[in-house]
Amino acid sequence: MVRKLLLVIICGNILFLGGCWDKTELTELAFVMAIGVDKAEDDDKFEFTYQVVIPNNIPLGQSGIGGEGVPIVTFTAISESLIEGTRQVSETFSRELYYAHTAVAVFGEEVAKSRMNEVLDLMEREPEFRTTTAVLIAKNVKAKDIVSILTPLEKIPAEKISKAIKVSEGRWGESFEVDIDEVVRALVSEGREPAISGITIEGDASSGGKKEDLEKVELPVYLKVNGLAIFKDGKFNSWIEGKKARGVSWVLDKVKSTVVNTEWEGKEKAVNLKVIRSNTKITSNLNNGVPSFHVSISMEGTISEVKAAVDLSDPIVLMEIEKALESEIKQETLDAIQTAQAVPSDVFGFGEQIHKSYPKKWKELKGSWEEEFSKAKVTVSVDVFIRRTGSRTKSFL
């Protein structure tokens, strides 16, 4: 009886001990919310900036109990590799850096131009990293500055960045979220180049990151998601901005909702359409071995604002508006495609399309794909459907 009891106790212990082997208490971890990667002055090295949360300074719930000091702290390490930097930080920091909650990785332009892939390997390999971490390129500023800035509304700046990119993807369409896996996939693929959204600082970057700044109504300095970084041969090449960036989004079928407008009776941007659904299909063709592509975009929307006297109750007028909008979007998309072809950088994955549809031909083409891509004939067709006109028919204008 005693022996059996002893056995049960011993075996029972084993069951509970398994998980304790490399247990780490929450208080021993430092949650890295964002990483900034810049090129260090010493050419071979990177400058890594880690944005770490200070849990005690995060207000709890709506009432905002707690939260006296700044919610984040950043650490910088200069080293050849990310893992080395991570360990180096332990000299200055009392906790172990923990990456499972890292929301964004920001790369400086200089790094993106040269050695971004070296850092991405660890992010892909390390199981602690989520491959759903968003990748961004710091535009005109250092990644360090992006990661070190404080933001209103969201207490944790990294959260603000990842939300901003999602919201702007969902509401505006000029930028979109790209995660680590997608970047790696585009880097590896012979028929696609990455296009990564940019983030920048508006205002005086050097004064950013102060808590007093957040107490002003008009922020002296703030983060802004802006532009698309176009890569060539796996290296950052140039920025695409504004409407052209949205053109890239149209082709990549990344637009969820946005606003498109057209002139009406000589008045610029007179009719605004709120797009609620959009869908893009790309088809490829070979004419005597020369690839050509057709991009067809169809979208549905609601008229949301007019600045001229338009009789929206007349279906014929609506059809005319549809036509006008179609040609606007078509132009926007063609501009984007031409810009990419001029680089040339196949951010649309046209090469992959050929690979999938014409695997045999692809073997001949892939060696000189950049050149083929820059010459490829691309046609665009757009279908706009206006379903509703909001809660008024004719405008009072």
Added chain:
Amino acid sequence: MYEVNKVKISPTQLFVLIVLFEMGSSIVVSLGAEAKQDAWIAILFGMAGGFGLYLVYHRLYMYYPDLTLTGYSKKIAGKLVGNIISFLYIIYFIYIAARVLRDFGELLVMTSYTFTPLLIINALMMLVIIYAVYKGIEVVARTGELLFLVVYIVAISGFILIIASGLIDLSNLKPFMETGFVAVIKVTLTQTLTFPFGEMVVFAMLLPTLNKPKYAKKVGLMAILLSGINIAITMAINVAVLGPDLYSRAPFPLLTTISKIEFAEFIERLDVFFLLYAVIGGFFKIGIFFYAAVIGTAEVFNFKETEKLCFPIGIIILFVSISIAASYPEHIIEGLDIVPIYLHWPMQIIIPILLLIGAYLRNRNKTSA
């Protein structure tokens, strides 16, 4: 004769065991990765071959319905040769059980227990398996019926979430047959036929425990069909979500696929689904190989108290699992390049076919005499 006939399992239990066994470790690895996006075709081809192999094992079972593989190899090839064959099979079962245990342990260490020694994880798993097999195959089979439901609930909810998260891009499965028919057949013959379908040879040790022998054929084929389709669908989903490049570079693509689930802003980081499945699948795969090694040993060495063999053989499997390879890449290269050709082919295909020919000749002589 060995008391294997005392324990009985029902056709349903056999079905469940085969399905869990087949899916066991094959669903978690990148099966047929050399065929890239055509991995699922290689798996279906492998399944077709698996039907053929199962019919061979089943035919042998029809000749000797009361005997296990180790039992009838003595009858067919004579005592000496038969015992040598049986002994080789015991070693084979132990080795494969150890390989699966290593796979399983590496998976846990690599993905979540980064600092825990492999030995501890493997030992805990092995202790549970030793305990279950010590209690008998009926206990393992009943556990199977219960966990089969768990596996399917996890699998179906995972499947729905993957679709709901909008992760699937079917165009990743194109171009169809890019590497060519011959390359796919080559992957089939060197990989998917033998792993997991050829491993059904272990059921030649279990079939005599079936309480309704006439269902053996139907149940076996249906179970292979179900598991084959499940594996093929899983691999197709992996490729559709990850793309062929990442599929072939990820050691555990299903884990990567599941970790991509982000649904409704709060259902995410479901890695536990994968680990749950891996533990259940590993348990049955190791358990069944282990059981076959135990009853085989008992039969060859005329050992009466089978249960007492569980601990020594279990400990052997545990230590073999640690010592077979120094690193994970070494373990995988052995598993992909050496084991299929030099172990799986002879043990799963050549010897059973030779035995079948022998059985046919002997029984023909018997009837004509």
